[in-house]
Amino acid sequence: MSELEFPETTGSVSRDARCLPDTVRRYADSGLIEYRRLADGTRVFRPDAAAHVRQIMAQRRRNSRVA
Numbered sequence: 001m002s003e004l005e006f007p008e009t010t011g012s013v014s015r016d017a018r019c020l021p022d023t024v025r026r027y028a029d030s031g032l033i034e035y036r037r038l039a040d041g042t043r044v045f046r047p048d049a050a051a052h053v054r055q056i057m058a059q060r061r062r063n064s065r066v067a
Helices: 010-017 020-031 049-067
Strands: 036-037 043-045
Touching: 010 020, 010 043, 010 049, 020 043, 020 049
Parallel strands: none
Antiparallel strands: 036 043
């Protein structure tokens, strides 16, 4: 695994996805978005993680309207 493959932090993903960092962490912990941990424990994500978070949030909004 190269750090270049996972350049985004929780904060950068949450800013780009316009959500709280806790949302990114929750999705990561539940396996919805892939992440790695650096030696210091920092979570890092692929460049497309924010787009994936936005897709998940949109799907959940659609599902909540149906219910």
